[in-house]
Amino acid sequence: MAAIPGHRVVVFIQENKTTDFYFPTMAAWGAAVANRGHLLEAPPNFDQPHDRNAWVHYAMGDYPALDAQVNNDTVIPYYSWLAKQFVFCDHHFGSGSNSTPGHMLAIGGQMPTLKNPPFTGPHPVWDLPSIFTAAEAGGVSWAAFPDGSGYPTKFYKSLATPPGSAEVYPPKDFIPMAKAGTLPHVCYVWSPAGYDEHPPHVSTPDYVTKGQNLVWDRV
Template identity: 60%
Template structure:
């Protein structure tokens, strides 16, 4: 049976390597038994996956690909965008060689589903995450952790279809903490938190082949897939 992957952008390499060892050989025409959506932010598909242009993806490969990620992480907050639009400085044009820097993510993108048409709202992080979870957002800012909205989520659609689900987040349960319908004890049992690779429930369940039917996975806070294992940045998920 084939496990399906929807690769939004990407998670951390530590998580990915735990799954690759358990991934069955791909067979044409076999049904999917799981959908796993890996989410990241603050970098474009053009930055992460330029070599996928040769595989038919809607990606621009400008050449001169970097064999290592830029350090420190280039500023990408609202203030940086405002100064760019004001002409205070030009935007850096940077692409990594994904086959060198993130080879396992390249393998996932080539073997499974690579989402090259995912669009954000051009604002803070939370709205983009809420669009993934429920197809709508009540905010264009990063609200306080206590902010909760009564909005539907894809998780409950999966549950009503008789399938299992899991949300894998950091210790703050962001961004699923903003949903009223995920606040009851039964729903909370499907939210798995971790602060590092050693405590990561996704790694453990993937290794044991006990992942739910549908998974949304956020990387640990502050991680960048393009940075070597143990590398950190100031970037939120």
């Protein structure tokens, strides 16, 4: 399959949100999401346990889960506008694991691990296919813009070594390439730390706003 001339697909990937948590008011627009009321006008300002171990203890009744939803029309108004103006994927499900497996599922269709590899020091590199190797095989140009540390493309052998590594760019290159019209046909773009909407470990009340505004600026 060849790329369609003049068309590009750009995917912006953020962190640690579920559809029901982030877009409850879309239920009024016919989306298959829950709206349990009592919506938060600001996102939780700390990171919740969200690995498989936390889910197992929740399922065993050891402790309850945080039952919270944000008012997307006030917390993430730009995303809400996109959802209502264009299209909204309401049948989206996470992997029920840490962040890294979710990212690898998103670009590779499979998870070689159910937990995060070490964030410092040596890390695993898996010889696995990805959306980018599929694009390459189909003659479709592509680029990946991971965060400043190379996350998560650094876990893929085909993206961490030549020739694939030549199509992996730092996040700062995205806007200049977009303005210059040099983006390839398929791009996956991650946000640097502090702008990926990942709940903070220390108080950062504007962490979601900063992430949304970076995506808005990129669009």
